[in-house]
Amino acid sequence: MKAIIFDFDGTLADTLPICYYAFRCVFKEFDQKNLSPEEIKLMFGPSETGIIRENLFNINKEQAIEMYYKKYFENHSQLVKQNKDIDKLIKHLKNKGIKLGIVTGKARRSLDISLEALQMESFFDVIITGDDVKKPKPNPEGVIKALSVLDVQNDEAVFIGDSDADIHAGVQANVYTAGVRWLCNYRTLEFTTQPNRIFNNVPEFINFINMGVLNES
Template sequence: MKINTVLFDLDGTLINTNELIIASFLHTLDTYYPDTYKREDVLAFIGPSLRETFSSMDLERTEEMIQAYREFNHAHHDELVQEYETVYETVEQLAKQGYKLGIVTTKARKTVEMGLDLTKLHQFFDVIVTIDDVEHVKPHPEPIEKALRLLDANPATTLMVGDNHHDVLGGKNAGTKTAGVAWTIKGRDYLAAYKPDYMLEKMSDLLTIL
Protein backbone atom coordinates (compact mmCIF):
# COMPACT_ATOMS: atom_id res chain seq x y z
CA MET A 1 0.00 0.00 0.00
CA LYS A 2 1.31 3.40 -0.97
CA ILE A 3 2.04 5.91 1.81
CA ASN A 4 -0.20 8.99 1.53
CA THR A 5 0.16 10.43 5.05
CA VAL A 6 3.31 11.50 6.90
CA LEU A 7 3.39 12.33 10.62
CA PHE A 8 6.45 14.00 12.10
CA ASP A 9 7.80 14.47 15.58
CA LEU A 10 8.92 18.09 16.00
CA ASP A 11 11.98 18.43 18.29
CA GLY A 12 15.11 16.79 16.97
CA THR A 13 13.24 15.75 13.81
CA LEU A 14 11.96 18.84 11.98
CA ILE A 15 13.73 21.49 14.05
CA ASN A 16 16.97 21.33 15.98
CA THR A 17 15.92 22.24 19.50
CA ASN A 18 18.56 20.06 21.16
CA GLU A 19 20.72 22.92 22.45
CA LEU A 20 17.63 24.77 23.69
CA ILE A 21 16.30 21.69 25.50
CA ILE A 22 19.66 20.87 27.09
CA ALA A 23 20.16 24.50 28.20
CA SER A 24 16.60 24.60 29.61
CA PHE A 25 17.13 21.39 31.60
CA LEU A 26 20.53 22.51 32.91
CA HIS A 27 19.13 25.91 33.94
CA THR A 28 16.18 24.32 35.77
CA LEU A 29 18.17 21.55 37.43
CA ASP A 30 20.87 23.98 38.46
CA THR A 31 18.21 26.06 40.19
CA TYR A 32 16.82 23.11 42.16
CA TYR A 33 19.87 20.83 42.40
CA PRO A 34 22.96 23.07 42.14
CA ASP A 35 26.10 21.45 40.68
CA THR A 36 24.47 18.04 40.31
CA TYR A 37 23.71 17.58 36.61
CA LYS A 38 26.03 17.81 33.59
CA ARG A 39 25.21 17.99 29.89
CA GLU A 40 25.51 14.21 29.37
CA ASP A 41 23.14 13.57 32.30
CA VAL A 42 20.25 15.39 30.66
CA LEU A 43 20.32 13.57 27.30
CA ALA A 44 18.10 10.87 28.81
CA PHE A 45 15.43 13.53 29.47
CA ILE A 46 15.01 14.31 25.76
CA GLY A 47 11.88 12.49 24.60
CA PRO A 48 9.75 11.88 27.71
CA SER A 49 7.32 14.60 28.80
CA LEU A 50 8.55 17.24 31.26
CA ARG A 51 6.03 15.96 33.79
CA GLU A 52 7.43 12.43 33.55
CA THR A 53 11.01 13.67 34.01
CA PHE A 54 10.45 16.15 36.84
CA SER A 55 7.89 14.09 38.78
CA SER A 56 10.43 11.28 39.02
CA MET A 57 12.75 13.75 40.82
CA ASP A 58 10.36 15.61 43.07
CA LEU A 59 6.61 15.12 43.01
CA GLU A 60 5.98 18.15 45.23
CA ARG A 61 7.82 20.59 42.99
CA THR A 62 6.99 19.12 39.57
CA GLU A 63 4.73 21.99 38.41
CA GLU A 64 7.19 24.59 39.67
CA MET A 65 10.06 22.95 37.77
CA ILE A 66 8.01 22.68 34.56
CA GLN A 67 7.24 26.38 34.88
CA ALA A 68 10.93 27.28 35.40
CA TYR A 69 11.89 25.14 32.40
CA ARG A 70 9.27 26.71 30.11
CA GLU A 71 10.10 30.28 31.11
CA PHE A 72 13.78 29.78 30.25
CA ASN A 73 12.88 27.81 27.12
CA HIS A 74 10.59 30.52 25.74
CA ALA A 75 13.00 33.33 26.62
CA HIS A 76 15.89 31.70 24.70
CA HIS A 77 13.87 29.95 22.00
CA ASP A 78 14.69 31.98 18.90
CA GLU A 79 18.41 32.30 19.59
CA LEU A 80 18.97 28.55 20.15
CA VAL A 81 16.63 26.85 17.67
CA GLN A 82 17.98 25.95 14.23
CA GLU A 83 16.68 24.25 11.10
CA TYR A 84 17.94 20.88 9.90
CA GLU A 85 19.11 20.84 6.29
CA THR A 86 16.57 19.82 3.60
CA VAL A 87 13.62 19.84 6.05
CA TYR A 88 11.85 22.89 4.65
CA GLU A 89 12.27 21.86 1.00
CA THR A 90 11.15 18.28 1.69
CA VAL A 91 8.02 19.22 3.64
CA GLU A 92 7.14 21.85 1.04
CA GLN A 93 7.50 19.24 -1.72
CA LEU A 94 5.33 16.70 0.13
CA ALA A 95 2.63 19.34 0.65
CA LYS A 96 2.73 20.21 -3.06
CA GLN A 97 2.42 16.53 -3.95
CA GLY A 98 -0.76 16.29 -1.88
CA TYR A 99 0.42 14.20 1.06
CA LYS A 100 -1.55 14.58 4.29
CA LEU A 101 0.91 16.03 6.82
CA GLY A 102 0.74 16.18 10.59
CA ILE A 103 2.92 16.79 13.65
CA VAL A 104 2.68 14.64 16.78
CA THR A 105 4.71 16.09 19.63
CA THR A 106 5.10 15.81 23.41
CA LYS A 107 5.53 19.59 23.65
CA ALA A 108 2.99 22.18 24.79
CA ARG A 109 1.17 23.97 21.97
CA LYS A 110 2.59 27.43 22.71
CA THR A 111 6.18 26.19 22.34
CA VAL A 112 5.26 24.23 19.21
CA GLU A 113 3.80 27.37 17.60
CA MET A 114 7.02 29.28 18.39
CA GLY A 115 9.14 26.68 16.60
CA LEU A 116 6.86 26.50 13.56
CA ASP A 117 6.61 30.28 13.26
CA LEU A 118 10.37 30.65 13.45
CA THR A 119 10.98 28.05 10.71
CA LYS A 120 7.90 28.99 8.59
CA LEU A 121 6.85 25.33 8.53
CA HIS A 122 3.39 26.11 9.89
CA GLN A 123 1.78 26.49 6.46
CA PHE A 124 2.41 22.86 5.45
CA PHE A 125 0.68 21.02 8.29
CA ASP A 126 -3.02 20.20 8.42
CA VAL A 127 -2.93 18.78 11.93
CA ILE A 128 -0.78 19.33 15.04
CA VAL A 129 -1.31 17.09 18.07
CA THR A 130 0.45 18.33 21.23
CA ILE A 131 0.64 17.15 24.83
CA ASP A 132 -2.29 19.52 25.53
CA ASP A 133 -4.57 17.43 23.28
CA VAL A 134 -4.11 13.94 24.77
CA GLU A 135 -4.15 11.90 27.98
CA HIS A 136 -1.18 9.72 27.04
CA VAL A 137 2.03 10.61 25.20
CA LYS A 138 4.10 8.53 22.75
CA PRO A 139 4.94 5.63 22.76
CA HIS A 140 1.26 5.22 23.69
CA PRO A 141 -0.62 5.17 20.36
CA GLU A 142 -3.21 7.81 21.44
CA PRO A 143 -1.53 10.94 19.97
CA ILE A 144 -0.79 9.23 16.65
CA GLU A 145 -4.28 7.74 16.48
CA LYS A 146 -5.72 11.19 17.15
CA ALA A 147 -3.71 12.69 14.27
CA LEU A 148 -4.88 9.86 11.99
CA ARG A 149 -8.52 10.52 12.90
CA LEU A 150 -8.18 14.26 12.29
CA LEU A 151 -6.52 13.63 8.92
CA ASP A 152 -8.98 10.86 8.05
CA ALA A 153 -5.94 8.67 7.40
CA ASN A 154 -5.31 4.94 7.50
CA PRO A 155 -2.41 3.72 9.68
CA ALA A 156 -1.43 1.23 6.96
CA THR A 157 -0.73 4.11 4.52
CA THR A 158 0.94 6.37 7.11
CA LEU A 159 4.61 6.92 7.96
CA MET A 160 5.63 8.20 11.42
CA VAL A 161 9.01 10.02 11.37
CA GLY A 162 10.97 10.73 14.55
CA ASP A 163 14.29 10.97 16.37
CA ASN A 164 13.43 8.98 19.47
CA HIS A 165 12.33 5.47 20.40
CA HIS A 166 9.01 7.00 21.56
CA ASP A 167 8.28 7.88 17.92
CA VAL A 168 9.23 4.51 16.46
CA LEU A 169 7.39 2.51 19.13
CA GLY A 170 4.43 4.93 19.04
CA GLY A 171 4.15 4.39 15.28
CA LYS A 172 4.37 0.62 15.65
CA ASN A 173 1.74 0.69 18.44
CA ALA A 174 -0.58 2.70 16.20
CA GLY A 175 0.03 0.40 13.22
CA THR A 176 1.92 2.87 10.97
CA LYS A 177 5.18 2.46 9.08
CA THR A 178 8.10 4.16 10.86
CA ALA A 179 11.22 6.12 9.92
CA GLY A 180 14.06 7.07 12.24
CA VAL A 181 16.33 10.05 11.61
CA ALA A 182 20.07 9.39 11.68
CA TRP A 183 20.72 12.91 13.05
CA THR A 184 19.13 12.03 16.42
CA ILE A 185 21.20 13.36 19.32
CA LYS A 186 21.02 9.90 20.88
CA GLY A 187 22.96 8.42 17.96
CA ARG A 188 21.92 6.43 14.92
CA ASP A 189 22.63 3.01 16.51
CA TYR A 190 20.43 3.81 19.49
CA LEU A 191 17.47 4.45 17.19
CA ALA A 192 18.25 1.57 14.80
CA ALA A 193 17.91 -0.83 17.75
CA TYR A 194 14.14 -0.16 17.72
CA LYS A 195 13.96 -1.35 14.09
CA PRO A 196 12.22 1.48 12.24
CA ASP A 197 11.17 0.53 8.69
CA TYR A 198 13.46 3.24 7.29
CA MET A 199 16.41 5.30 8.46
CA LEU A 200 16.77 8.79 6.96
CA GLU A 201 20.26 10.24 6.55
CA LYS A 202 18.70 13.60 5.69
CA MET A 203 15.05 14.60 5.44
CA SER A 204 15.07 14.67 1.64
CA ASP A 205 15.54 10.86 1.68
CA LEU A 206 11.77 10.80 2.29
CA LEU A 207 11.18 11.95 -1.28
CA THR A 208 13.04 8.88 -2.55
CA ILE A 209 11.32 6.47 -0.16
CA LEU A 210 7.83 7.77 -0.93
Protein backbone atom coordinates in the same frame (compact mmCIF):
# COMPACT_ATOMS: atom_id res chain seq x y z
CA MET B 1 0.30 7.11 0.93
CA LYS B 2 -1.88 9.98 2.06
CA ALA B 3 -0.19 11.29 5.22
CA ILE B 4 3.18 11.70 6.86
CA ILE B 5 3.32 12.28 10.61
CA PHE B 6 6.49 13.60 12.18
CA ASP B 7 8.01 13.67 15.62
CA PHE B 8 9.37 17.18 16.28
CA ASP B 9 12.48 17.42 18.50
CA GLY B 10 15.42 15.90 16.65
CA THR B 11 13.27 15.10 13.62
CA LEU B 12 11.76 18.29 12.20
CA ALA B 13 13.94 20.69 14.15
CA ASP B 14 17.26 20.54 15.93
CA THR B 15 15.69 21.75 19.16
CA LEU B 16 17.36 19.35 21.57
CA PRO B 17 20.07 21.91 22.52
CA ILE B 18 17.47 24.46 23.65
CA CYS B 19 15.55 21.76 25.54
CA TYR B 20 18.72 20.65 27.33
CA TYR B 21 19.69 24.24 28.11
CA ALA B 22 16.30 25.19 29.55
CA PHE B 23 16.09 22.03 31.66
CA ARG B 24 19.64 22.52 32.97
CA CYS B 25 18.77 26.07 34.02
CA VAL B 26 15.65 24.91 35.85
CA PHE B 27 17.22 22.01 37.73
CA LYS B 28 20.28 24.10 38.61
CA GLU B 29 18.14 26.94 39.94
CA PHE B 30 15.54 24.94 41.85
CA ASP B 31 17.28 21.67 42.81
CA GLN B 32 20.93 22.76 42.67
CA LYS B 33 21.59 19.90 40.24
CA ASN B 34 23.92 20.02 37.25
CA LEU B 35 22.25 17.63 34.83
CA SER B 36 23.97 16.28 31.73
CA PRO B 37 22.14 15.97 28.39
CA GLU B 38 22.12 12.19 28.93
CA GLU B 39 20.40 12.57 32.30
CA ILE B 40 17.84 14.93 30.80
CA LYS B 41 17.25 12.61 27.86
CA LEU B 42 16.30 9.81 30.26
CA MET B 43 13.42 11.98 31.49
CA PHE B 44 11.93 12.40 28.01
CA GLY B 45 8.46 11.04 27.37
CA PRO B 46 6.06 13.41 29.14
CA SER B 47 5.78 17.05 28.10
CA GLU B 48 8.21 19.58 29.58
CA THR B 49 5.68 20.43 32.28
CA GLY B 50 5.26 16.72 33.03
CA ILE B 51 9.03 16.23 33.23
CA ILE B 52 9.40 19.08 35.70
CA ARG B 53 6.44 18.01 37.83
CA GLU B 54 7.65 14.40 37.96
CA ASN B 55 11.38 14.98 38.48
CA LEU B 56 11.86 18.29 40.30
CA PHE B 57 12.19 17.95 44.08
CA ASN B 58 11.59 21.64 44.77
CA ILE B 59 7.96 22.36 45.61
CA ASN B 60 7.87 25.50 43.45
CA LYS B 61 7.08 23.54 40.32
CA GLU B 62 4.92 26.18 38.63
CA GLN B 63 7.69 28.77 38.99
CA ALA B 64 10.12 26.24 37.55
CA ILE B 65 7.82 25.62 34.58
CA GLU B 66 7.61 29.35 33.88
CA MET B 67 11.39 29.59 34.05
CA TYR B 68 11.70 26.75 31.54
CA TYR B 69 9.52 28.54 29.00
CA LYS B 70 11.30 31.85 29.61
CA LYS B 71 14.70 30.28 28.91
CA TYR B 72 13.30 28.34 25.94
CA PHE B 73 11.88 31.47 24.35
CA GLU B 74 14.76 33.83 25.07
CA ASN B 75 17.48 31.53 23.77
CA HIS B 76 15.66 29.85 20.88
CA SER B 77 17.15 31.98 18.10
CA GLN B 78 20.67 31.39 19.39
CA LEU B 79 20.38 27.63 19.80
CA VAL B 80 17.95 26.58 17.06
CA LYS B 81 18.51 27.35 13.40
CA GLN B 82 16.29 26.82 10.38
CA ASN B 83 17.21 23.81 8.30
CA LYS B 84 16.92 24.34 4.55
CA ASP B 85 16.56 20.62 3.82
CA ILE B 86 13.68 20.27 6.28
CA ASP B 87 11.96 23.36 4.86
CA LYS B 88 12.35 21.94 1.36
CA LEU B 89 10.95 18.58 2.48
CA ILE B 90 7.83 20.06 4.08
CA LYS B 91 7.06 22.26 1.07
CA HIS B 92 7.69 19.36 -1.30
CA LEU B 93 5.24 17.12 0.56
CA LYS B 94 2.60 19.85 0.71
CA ASN B 95 2.96 20.41 -3.04
CA LYS B 96 2.36 16.69 -3.58
CA GLY B 97 -0.92 16.96 -1.67
CA ILE B 98 0.24 14.81 1.24
CA LYS B 99 -1.36 15.54 4.59
CA LEU B 100 1.17 16.44 7.29
CA GLY B 101 1.02 15.95 11.04
CA ILE B 102 3.12 16.27 14.17
CA VAL B 103 2.99 13.94 17.15
CA THR B 104 5.34 15.16 19.83
CA GLY B 105 5.87 14.84 23.56
CA LYS B 106 6.46 18.60 23.71
CA ALA B 107 3.93 20.80 25.41
CA ARG B 108 1.85 22.99 23.12
CA ARG B 109 3.43 26.15 24.52
CA SER B 110 7.03 25.28 23.63
CA LEU B 111 6.03 23.76 20.29
CA ASP B 112 4.24 26.98 19.32
CA ILE B 113 7.40 28.95 20.17
CA SER B 114 9.47 26.71 17.89
CA LEU B 115 6.97 26.56 15.03
CA GLU B 116 6.66 30.34 14.94
CA ALA B 117 10.42 30.91 15.20
CA LEU B 118 11.08 28.41 12.39
CA GLN B 119 8.15 29.67 10.27
CA MET B 120 6.51 26.24 10.22
CA GLU B 121 3.18 27.05 11.83
CA SER B 122 1.06 26.94 8.66
CA PHE B 123 2.13 23.59 7.19
CA PHE B 124 0.51 20.95 9.40
CA ASP B 125 -2.97 19.51 9.19
CA VAL B 126 -2.89 18.05 12.70
CA ILE B 127 -0.69 18.62 15.74
CA ILE B 128 -0.82 16.32 18.74
CA THR B 129 1.31 17.46 21.67
CA GLY B 130 2.10 15.98 25.06
CA ASP B 131 -0.79 18.07 26.40
CA ASP B 132 -3.24 16.23 24.14
CA VAL B 133 -2.66 12.63 25.25
CA LYS B 134 -2.95 10.66 28.47
CA LYS B 135 -0.12 8.29 27.54
CA PRO B 136 2.99 9.66 25.78
CA LYS B 137 5.15 7.78 23.30
CA PRO B 138 6.05 4.92 23.14
CA ASN B 139 2.29 4.51 23.62
CA PRO B 140 0.61 4.85 20.20
CA GLU B 141 -2.22 7.08 21.47
CA GLY B 142 -0.89 10.24 19.79
CA VAL B 143 -0.28 8.56 16.43
CA ILE B 144 -3.71 6.94 16.45
CA LYS B 145 -5.32 10.26 17.36
CA ALA B 146 -3.50 11.99 14.49
CA LEU B 147 -4.66 9.33 12.03
CA SER B 148 -8.24 9.89 13.15
CA VAL B 149 -8.05 13.67 12.73
CA LEU B 150 -6.40 13.30 9.31
CA ASP B 151 -9.06 10.74 8.35
CA VAL B 152 -6.53 8.25 6.96
CA GLN B 153 -6.06 4.53 7.57
CA ASN B 154 -2.91 3.22 9.22
CA ASP B 155 -1.74 1.65 5.94
CA GLU B 156 -1.97 5.09 4.28
CA ALA B 157 0.43 6.84 6.65
CA VAL B 158 4.07 7.03 7.69
CA PHE B 159 5.40 8.00 11.11
CA ILE B 160 8.89 9.51 11.20
CA GLY B 161 11.01 9.92 14.33
CA ASP B 162 14.50 9.87 15.73
CA SER B 163 13.97 7.87 18.92
CA ASP B 164 13.08 4.35 19.97
CA ALA B 165 9.88 5.71 21.52
CA ASP B 166 8.83 7.14 18.14
CA ILE B 167 9.41 3.89 16.28
CA HIS B 168 7.76 1.79 18.97
CA ALA B 169 4.68 4.06 18.89
CA GLY B 170 4.50 3.81 15.11
CA VAL B 171 4.83 0.03 15.15
CA GLN B 172 2.05 -0.27 17.74
CA ALA B 173 -0.14 2.01 15.63
CA ASN B 174 0.57 -0.32 12.70
CA VAL B 175 1.91 2.40 10.39
CA TYR B 176 5.01 2.42 8.20
CA THR B 177 7.89 3.71 10.33
CA ALA B 178 10.94 5.70 9.30
CA GLY B 179 13.82 6.21 11.67
CA VAL B 180 15.85 9.33 10.94
CA ARG B 181 19.35 10.47 11.81
CA TRP B 182 19.41 13.56 9.65
CA LEU B 183 19.86 16.33 12.25
CA CYS B 184 22.96 16.94 14.36
CA ASN B 185 21.28 16.20 17.68
CA TYR B 186 19.13 13.17 16.92
CA ARG B 187 18.51 10.86 19.87
CA THR B 188 19.12 7.29 18.71
CA LEU B 189 22.29 5.87 17.17
CA GLU B 190 20.87 2.35 16.99
CA PHE B 191 17.14 1.61 17.15
CA THR B 192 16.15 -1.27 19.42
CA THR B 193 12.79 -1.44 17.65
CA GLN B 194 13.65 -1.63 13.97
CA PRO B 195 11.85 0.87 11.73
CA ASN B 196 10.81 -0.10 8.24
CA ARG B 197 13.50 2.17 6.88
CA ILE B 198 16.29 4.40 8.22
CA PHE B 199 17.28 7.69 6.59
CA ASN B 200 20.54 9.51 7.28
CA ASN B 201 19.72 12.64 5.29
CA VAL B 202 16.67 14.51 4.02
CA PRO B 203 17.41 14.31 0.25
CA GLU B 204 17.49 10.52 0.60
CA PHE B 205 13.95 10.58 2.00
CA ILE B 206 12.75 12.98 -0.72
CA ASN B 207 14.08 10.59 -3.36
CA PHE B 208 12.38 7.72 -1.57
CA ILE B 209 9.06 9.57 -1.68
CA ASN B 210 9.46 10.52 -5.34
CA MET B 211 10.14 6.90 -6.29
CA GLY B 212 6.86 5.82 -4.69
CA VAL B 213 8.63 3.12 -2.71
CA LEU B 214 6.41 3.59 0.30
CA ASN B 215 3.38 2.65 -1.73
CA GLU B 216 5.02 -0.65 -2.64
CA SER B 217 6.29 -1.61 0.80
